[in-house]
Amino acid sequence: MKFIDEAKIRVEAGKGGNGCMSFRREKYVPRGGPDGGDGGKGGDVWLEATEQKATLLDFRYRRIFRARRGTHGQGKNKHGKGGSDLVLPVPVGTVVKDVETGEVLADLDAPGTRWCAARGGRGGRGNARFATSTRQAPRFSEEGEEGQSRDIQLELKLLADVGLVGFPNAGKSTLIAAVSAARPKIADYPFTTLIPTLGVVQVDDSRLFIIADIPGLIEGAHEGAGLGIRFLRHIERTKVLVHLIDISTVPEDRPLEPLEKIEHELYSYSPALLQKPRVVVLSKIDLLGDQSAVERITTNFQGVGHPVMAVSALTGKGLQPLLRLLAELLQEHSRCSQPFPPPADSLGATS
Template identity: 50%
Template structure:
């Protein structure tokens, strides 16, 4: 079954907690702090696997959570970092953030990888809080939570050649004749409802991938007839092989069909009008096809003299070898998309150079509001700090209170009318407001 859309949940692993520990060695009664940092949580990484052709796997598994880092250890040993979770996706997969609709990644090349959900940092152990004024701190941090999000995956088939045309013009029959693909073939419209891929092997060691894309109709660019579901696959093809029914059996004008399909492609994406195109004039085994072919060529020459028209019959295989060799020659004249992507990445790297950046100091921006008698402090950075604080430790609690005073939260609360004993809410936690004690001297600047 072909699946080209999926919505999944991804979560990076949480960081491991830091450890509070002290050296306990013979003849060393006051050995000092020895608690190590927690390990970093694993990332959720999407990696392209050219062996996949569909998003079918994501129909059954929709949640991907990376492992968390190990806790810090004694003797100042760092907890082990967690392994990344590798999620395999087919080439042509585009990842969108489900909340914002923003594109996160466009994965096209085999082996290409991108971090979709970053793991959390490990918490610091008490060794990291030792200072000249506090030589034995009993304080450590919790690990940071990993990033979590819902993402939408959209697959655009990666093929060298895309077969387009009205329903029942013979696209599926042509694909079955030139490759090992076995698409559904029937004498009715919309026999093909999902893209079919086939590898075309020529006798001179050349080959290319051909995609039979579902039939288009007028209004497809607005979504008529599942138009968007069909048209997005055309964007990935290097050549458009436009199959036209020259028999005129259904009372349609072949040239009018060609004009309508190209208009739909242009309205959906203007760049598709510039895509190299070959017309496969199909069903030449029918009585009136020769006459229609001459009229078609005359009309096409007036608007697009650069497009070649090759008469074929998928049923009798007349002209099919000539068509395939013409397609192969055109493909060879086009630049390799992999080389283009590699060169662009190299140029960007050279332009940027190698720059070493220190991690910026976290700025604590906050807002304060009232919820009846409760003062609500809203700040992503403060809530992050709160989750990393181990409230079972008195020193950790006092450190958290000190940081709030230092960044001006206490002063702003006083300005808003807060008094000792009032309830302060930060995230899911509530605290009682009071003036700080005399423990500040234990801590240095954050």
């Protein structure tokens, strides 16, 4: 299935039916009064979040969605039938924005959440509605009102507990494949991951969480460089961030440089991202071989204000302690009504 996380569509509610101009015509009633019925209301357009959808693919090739119009009123005080509503299912986590202003109109972040994108027009009144003691035979009726129409932008933000961030080839795809049933594409060249990947991690019998892997970040990602900017919104909903750094690429003279660059990109995109608890994971420790080198590099990261773990997704070393730590952070997060404050020495906040 092709992953589509953005779509621009136009929604048009139904027009109300016209009111009817009619007079009662019966035998022995030569001057029957007005009996024109009202027109039916036009149908609304609704967006509804559902777990049955995982992508906005349905909106890629069809851009205009119209609800049905109301039917016209008839004689003998017969009112027109209302137009049926149009309900558009969207994935849970879809954000709706106004195309012109960029204003967030709705955040459909729970299954079953509905939002009315366009209201149907009111049906016109028949001439029977305008009869008065001084105007007993009105010869006019109303037309139905036009339904609302608008252009909206749909953006999907994945719902995950843990978000993996890092440079290309940091080992994010290998890690998510090692700890979950997800099977992303894995190769030794940059930007292997072109779409976000979700995986369910089972820590023990009572604890599991969802982890998300997004395409690798590069310097300038917050300004549109590389692929990361397009997918950074997918980690906005996560509760914990994991900074994955290839330990074999850590410079000896400036070991914290990779972490500083990652946090700078996150902070530049949205300072709120650095209000989340973070874990620094030094990956691919199997490439060094020398355990003393691993310990030396790990020590350099001890003062960054976040837990630091060294792991190998290939051999499995360090993975279980990492998963238990993440489960504990998530459990702590669920007990807090407010997000974790950023550490005082946050690297990203000073970049």
